[in-house]
Structure formats: structure tokens, C-alpha cells
Amino acid sequence: MKGELLIVGTVAYDTIETPSGKREKVLGGSGLYASLSASFFSNSFLFSTVGYDFKDEDLDLISKKNINVNHIKKLKDEKTFYWEGSYLKDLNNAETKKTELNALLKFETSLPASLRKIPYLFLANIDPELQKNFLNQMENLAFVALDTMNYWIETKRDEIFSLFDKITFLFVNETELKLLSQENNLYSGALKLLNMGLKGLVVKRGEYGSVLFYNDRIAVCPAYPLDKVIDPTGAGDTFAGAFVGYLAKEGLFSFHEFKKALKWGTILSSFCVSDFSIDALMRLTFYDLAKRILEFEEILI
Amino acid sequence: MKGELLIVGTVAYDTIETPSGKREKVLGGSGLYASLSASFFSNSFLFSTVGYDFKDEDLDLISKKNINVNHIKKLKDEKTFYWEGSYLKDLNNAETKKTELNALLKFETSLPASLRKIPYLFLANIDPELQKNFLNQMENLAFVALDTMNYWIETKRDEIFSLFDKITFLFVNETELKLLSQENNLYSGALKLLNMGLKGLVVKRGEYGSVLFYNDRIAVCPAYPLDKVIDPTGAGDTFAGAFVGYLAKEGLFSFHEFKKALKWGTILSSFCVSDFSIDALMRLTFYDLAKRILEFEEILI
Numbered sequence: 326m327k328g329e330l331l332i333v334g335t336v337a338y339d340t341i342e343t344p345s346g347k348r349e350k351v352l353g354g355s356g357l358y359a360s361l362s363a364s365f366f367s368n369s370f371l372f373s374t375v376g377y378d379f380k381d382e383d384l385d386l387i388s389k390k391n392i393n394v395n396h397i398k399k400l401k402d403e404k405t406f407y408w409e410g411s412y413l414k415d416l417n418n419a420e421t422k423k424t425e426l427n428a429l430l431k432f433e434t435s436l437p438a439s440l441r442k443i444p445y446l447f448l449a450n451i452d453p454e455l456q457k458n459f460l461n462q463m464e465n466l467a468f469v470a471l472d473t474m475n476y477w478i479e480t481k482r483d484e485i486f487s488l489f490d491k492i493t494f495l496f497v498n499e500t501e502l503k504l505l506s507q508e509n510n511l512y513s514g515a516l517k518l519l520n521m522g523l524k525g526l527v528v529k530r531g532e533y534g535s536v537l538f539y540n541d542r543i544a545v546c547p548a549y550p551l552d553k554v555i556d557p558t559g560a561g562d563t564f565a566g567a568f569v570g571y572l573a574k575e576g577l578f579s580f581h582e583f584k585k586a587l588k589w590g591t592i593l594s595s596f597c598v599s600d601f602s603i604d605a606l607m608r609l610t611f612y613d614l615a616k617r618i619l620e621f622e623e624i625l626i
Numbered sequence: 627m628k629g630e631l632l633i634v635g636t637v638a639y640d641t642i643e644t645p646s647g648k649r650e651k652v653l654g655g656s657g658l659y660a661s662l663s664a665s666f667f668s669n670s671f672l673f674s675t676v677g678y679d680f681k682d683e684d685l686d687l688i689s690k691k692n693i694n695v696n697h698i699k700k701l702k703d704e705k706t707f708y709w710e711g712s713y714l715k716d717l718n719n720a721e722t723k724k725t726e727l728n729a730l731l732k733f734e735t736s737l738p739a740s741l742r743k744i745p746y747l748f749l750a751n752i753d754p755e756l757q758k759n760f761l762n763q764m765e766n767l768a769f770v771a772l773d774t775m776n777y778w779i780e781t782k783r784d785e786i787f788s789l790f791d792k793i794t795f796l797f798v799n800e801t802e803l804k805l806l807s808q809e810n811n812l813y814s815g816a817l818k819l820l821n822m823g824l825k826g827l828v829v830k831r832g833e834y835g836s837v838l839f840y841n842d843r844i845a846v847c848p849a850y851p852l853d854k855v856i857d858p859t860g861a862g863d864t865f866a867g868a869f870v871g872y873l874a875k876e877g878l879f880s881f882h883e884f885k886k887a888l889k890w891g892t893i894l895s896s897f898c899v900s901d902f903s904i905d906a907l908m909r910l911t912f913y914d915l916a917k918r919i920l921e922f923e924e925i926l927i
Contacts, residue, residue: 511833512853532812533834534848545848546927547835552813584927625927626847626885 330367330573331440332360332566333459334449334472335429336375336397340409341601344416345555351602352383354406355449355472358559361606362593363447363570364391365614370440372396372459376404376428386607396440403428416554417531436462445573449562450474453484460491468578470527470569472496472562478504486521494525494539496565502528511536527568527587529561537587542580546587549595549621556601560594563606567593592617631668631874632741633661633867634760635750635773636730637676637698641710642902645717646856652903653684655707656750656773659860662907663894664748664871665692666915671741673697673760677705677729687908697741704729717855718832737763746874750863751775754785761792769879771828771870773797773863779805787822795826795840797866803829812837828869828888830862838888843881847888850896850922857902861895864907868894893918 334356340349360371370393379399388394409423432455444467448456456471463469469492473485478501485505489495495518499511506514515526515538526538532554534547568590575582592614596605635657641650661672671694680700689695710724733756745768749757757772764770770793774786779802786806790796796819800812807815816827816839827839833855835848869891876883893915897906 510853510855512851516853530834533831534846536851543851543925544927545835545851545925547846547848550813550837550844550846552811552817554811587927624844624846626845626888 328367328574328576329370329443330363330445330447330570331370331372331436331443331463332356332363332447332449332569333372333456334359334447334451334562335406336371336373336379337406337408338378339407339558339602340422341412341556341558342410343412343554343556343601345553346601348556348601350407352386353408353558353602355451355559355562357387357603358562358597358606359447359449359566359569360392361387361390361603362563362566362597363573365567365593365609365611366570366574366589367391367445368393369566369570370396370443372433372436372440374398374400374428374432375406376400377402379405390607396437398433400428400431403431410558412557416557419558434458441465444468445569446470447565447569448472449565450477453477453481453488457484457488457491460488467576468493468569468572470494470496470565472565473501475501475504489518489521489523492524494527494568495523496527496529496561496568498529498531498561502526525583527565527590529564531557531560535564535587535591537583539580539583544580544584544587546584546591547625549591549617550624551595551599554598557598558602560598563597564590564594566590588618588621592621629668629875629877630671630744631664631746631748631871632671632673632744632764633657633664633748633750633870634673634757635660635748635752635863636707637672637674637680638707638709639679640708640859640903641723642713642857642859643711644713644857644902646854647902649857649902651708653687654709654859654903656752656860656863658688658904659863659898659907660748660750660867660870661693662688662691662904663864663867663898664874666868666894666910666912667871667875667890668692668746669694670867670871671697671744673734673737673741675699675701675729675733676707677701678703680706691908697738699734701729701732704732711859713858717858720859735759742766745769746870747771748866748870749773750866751778754778754782754789758785758789758792761789768877769794769870769873771795771797771866773866774802776802776805790819790822790824793825795828795869796824797828797830797862797869799830799832799862803827826884828866828891830865832858832861836865836888836892838884840881840884845881845885845888847885847892848926850892850918851925852896852900855899858899859903861899864898865891865895889919889922893922
């Protein structure tokens with residue numbers, strides 16, 4: 326149904342340290358950031374698996390947004406995925422201090438029938454084999470976006486390549502693109518992937534914005550100017566969530582709409598990084614969004 | 627007179643090594659790159675000083691473009707400024723292998739009366755004290771752009787600050803901005819300089835484009851997508867030359883025109899880096915320019 330979006334990804338507890346401070350065991354995870362962001366546009370169904378320590382009040386918090394949380398499975402014998410990272414050395418790159426996969430090791434692999442018919446799918450960063458498993462269960466796909474990360478590129482490169490002909494857009498950051506394409510230049514790297522059968526590609530460049538490729542067309546989008554970044558965690562997932570959420574809402578599928586989706590991704594992620602964890606996204610209003618998109622339009626060339 | 631632009635800067639012989647090859651003693655210098663770029667828009671008067679080894683055929687080459695070379699002084703007892711740099715380690719940052727100041731040590735300091743009346747001035751990267759000397763000789767200034775570099779920021783910071791209230795735009799790259807402002811964020815750094823009395827600022831970010839500040843307004847401009855950079859030498863000077871050259875040609879002075887000037891800077895520098903030395907700029911036609919600006923418009927968001 327138009328306006329419905331399935332997001333498969335992690336829900337986590339993060340401990341984050343940045344030059345602005347430290348937060349312990351706060352809400353995080355690729356699926357959660359993407360869903361919150363998408364929820365400004367679409368009805369997001371978040372499919373994930375958490376542990377017995379996942380707090381009911383946290384689930385309540387999420388469910389107050391435009392997110393269906395009925396398919397977040399709670400395991401009795403595992404804790405929730407836990408990640409500890411520091412941005413003290415480099416605000417653009419997290420240094421991982423600790424990763425406890427916990428519930429991710431027993432991630433639920435079977436989609437209920439009701440979710441299989443949703444036409445818009447965002448596969449946030451999880452094991453590419455799991456991503457393929459979910460892709461294969463979908464029955465009515467119009468659009469698939471897929472995110473990944475260095476770890477999977479290094480260990481399951483071919484698995485990622487094998488998904489290329491099944492997805493509409495791949496989301497990677499610039500480092501991941503160079504690693505995946507084994508090219509040192511963004512554009513030559515992107516062209517290499519497109520020549521391998523990838524249809525669409527969005528390269529996230531943090532404070533430098535993003536570049537979108539679709540067939541033989543390109544769009545470049547600058548970042549929203551920020552004079553302070555508090556916590557970059559989840560910015561990429563937030564970007565992708567807004568991008569897919571907007572397209573799912575509109576049910577439109579054209580280069581012109583992709584450009585608008587890029588703008589929404591830019592704006593949502595600019596809010597995401599302005600506070601720790603999901604705090605800024607939780608506070609965000611449509612008025613804030615409308616105000617910033619207007620400011621963004623003014624600074625565009 | 628409208629359409630006239632004075633450029634003060636260096637003319638040099640460079641030896642350049644990049645992943646694409648090596649060129650020995652080829653034409654270079656901040657003043658030369660800026661003049662060539664500006665010459666597509668304005669009548670540029672290039673004020674510079676070279677040595678006895680500067681070849682007549684090189685002067686002929688330059689003079690065939692829309693550049694007045696009558697004020698390039700040739701010294702009898704010095705050689706031309708010589709710079710040797712390598713981009714083998716990092717295509718974005720030159721490693722200086724050798725610098726022989728030569729003629730720069732005896733740079734002519736007095737402007738002839740005819741040049742003092744030109745309303746548009748670009749002070750390419752030279753000693754800030756020399757830049758001030760030239761500024762003080764001008765009689766009819768409408769617009770001044772000024773470029774500088776790390777070396778001057780480290781050794782003559784206050785001298786640069788003292789020029790802030792005399793110039794329309796400062797051109798720096800991102801590293802220079804952070805060094806000059808002592809801020810780690812582009813936007814907080816820019817705001818700090820603007821609060822010190824600087825009116826306009828253009829921050830060049832290489833492959834990430836540029837950001838313009840003028841009073842309380844901002845414009846962000848992506849770079850033109852290139853899948854290969856041959857030689858980045860002179861890209862910043864080429865950018866500034868086109869920016870100032872366009873404004874001098876139009877004689878217009880508005881934020882809207884500044885945005886267009888940014889685009890021209892972007893396009894001209896994208897050609898500059900596509901070959902060694904000034905080779906691409908020498909070959910460049912108006913048709914090439916028009917074609918690329920149209921392609922650029924299409925990829926903008």
C-alpha cells in the first residue's frame with residue numbers, strides 16, 4: 326500500500342562519547358534511526374529483534390511515533406545488541422570501543438505474511454545474507470534500498486554484489502564506496518558499481534553532503550550548514566530513512582522525486598546530529614522541518 | 627572601467643609530479659592561473675615580476691588570451707620563481723619539494739597610474755604586506771578579492787586580519803580557514819572571521835565544492851563531478867579568477883550574482899585540473915564552458 330514502508334534493521338543500546346559529552350546505554354540501532362526518520366513521511370513497520378533487557382518504556386516511546394513496533398521481537402535468553410563508540414579523536418568517524426551482538430545472533434529471519442506485501446523496503450545495515458533472505462520473502466516490491474558497512478564489504482563482498490540486480494538504491498558512505506569499488510575516486514568508483522548492474526547509488530559524504538546516481542544521471546546535494554555537531558551516530562540511517570520514507574509516501578518514482586528525497590535526507594540527518602542518540606528526532610516537529618527546508622533552499626546555488 | 631580587472635600575483639615555472647605523470651618547468655603561478663581563468667570574462671591586467679630566464683614564447687602564449695601582459699616585469703639579475711611539488715601521496719594536497727623565490731624577492735611594488743584606476747582587484751597569494759601595499763595604491767576600488775596560504779597565516783596572521791575591512795572577499799581553502807580562525811568547524815570558523823569584520827568569504831573545498839558567505843547569507847556549491855584529476859595545481863587560483871572575472875565583466879554586485887560567480891569558478895577549476903599546468907585552460911573554448919555549465923545545472927539539486 327502506498328505510504329507503507331518496511332524497515333529491517335537493528336534496535337540497540339549505545340554508549341556514545343563525543344567532544345560534547347557521554348551518554349550511556351541510550352537508544353540506537355540502524356533500524357530505529359531509519360524508522361524514526363521515515364515516520365515523518367510514511368507508516369513505517371520496523372522489523373527487528375531485541376533482548377530481554379529492552380525496556381517497555383523505550384518501546385512505548387518509539388510507538389508514539391508513526392512506527393508500527395508489533396514486529397520487534399523480544400528474546401528471553403539474549404540481551405539487546407550493544408555498541409560503544411567514541412568520536413573523541415574524529416567527529417566524522419566513530420572508533421568502536423565495544424560490540425556485543427547479543428540478540429543480533431538470533432535475529433528473527435521469517436517475515437509475517439502481512440509485511441511481505443509492503444511495496445517499499447529499506448534493508449538497514451545487517452549481514453548481507455540476512456538482507457538477501459528478507460528480500461527473497463517479499464512479494465510485491467516496488468522499491469528496495471539497502472545499506473551496508475565496511476565489515477560486510479570486507480567479509481562478504483560477493484554477497485553484496487549478488488544483491489545489485491535486486492535493489493533500487495545502495496546507500497554507502499564515501500569510504501565504503503571506495504572499499505567496495507576498489508577505486509580511489511568517488512565518480513570512477515560509482516561508475517564501476519553501476520557498470521556491474523547496480524541501478525541506483527547514494528553516496529553519503531557527511532558534512533560534504535551526498536551524491537546520487539541513477540542509471541546515467543547524477544545529482545549532487547550539499548549538507549545543511551551546521552556550526553556544531555553533537556553526535557553523528559545514526560546520521561546515515563536517518564538520511565536513508567527520510568529518503569525512502571518520502572518516496573514511499575509519495576509512491577512516485579522519478580529522478581526529480583529522487584532529488585527531493587535527497588533534500589529530505591539531508592534535512593533529517595542535520596537534525597539527527599544536533600543532539601545525542603535519537604533525542605533531536607524525538608523532539609522534531611513538522612514546523613522545524615518546513616522551516617529548515619526553506620532555509621536550505623535559500624543557500625542552494 | 628567595467629570589464630577591467632587587475633590581478634596581482636606570481637608567474638612561475640613549476641615542476642609537478644602527480645599519479646598521472648611528471649612535468650618539468652612548466653608555466654604556473656597564482657597570478658597566471660587566475661588571469662587565464664578571468665580572461666574568459668574580463669580584460670585582465672596581470673601585474674607580476676619574473677626573471678631573465680622567462681621565455682618570450684611563454685609571454686607570447688599568455689598574451690594571445692584576453693590578458694594584458696605589459697606589466698609583467700622581467701628582472702635582469704634574478705631567475706623566475708620556481709616551485710616543485712608532488713601529489714603522489716595525496717592528490718588533494720601538494721607536498722612541496724623545492725621553492726626558489728628568486729624574482730619574488732624583488733617583486734615590483736609600485737603600480738603604474740593606469741592600473742590604479744581599475745575598479746576590480748584580485749590579490750592572488752603573495753606576502754600580505756605586499757598585498758596591503760597594492761591595496762593602498764588603488765584609487766577607485768569597487769571590489770577586492772584576496773587569496774592567501776598557510777605560510778602567511780602562520781607568520782603574518784595579524785597582517786591578514788588588518789586587511790579584513792578593506793576587502794570584499796577572502797578566498798581560503800578549508801585547511802587555511804581552520805588555521806586562520808582556529809576553529810575546527812567550517813561554519814563556526816567562518817562566522818568567527820565574519821564577526822571580526824570580514825564582509826565576504828569563499829571557502830574552497832576541492833572535490834567537495836565551495837561555500838560562500840556574504841554578510842549574513844550563505845551559498846553552498848558542489849564541485850563538478852570528475853572521475854579523474856590529472857593535476858590540481860592552480861585550481862584555487864583558477865576558481866578565484868573566474869569568480870572575480872565574472873563579477874568584473876558584469877559590474878554587478880548582488881548575492882544572486884555571487885552565486886553565479888561561484889558556478890563559473892567551479893566550472894573553470896574543473897577544467898584546470900583535467901590536465902597538467904595551464905594546458906587545459908589554454909585549450910578551453912567558450913563552447914566547452916557553455917556545455918559544462920549546462921551539465922552542471924542538471925546535476926544540481
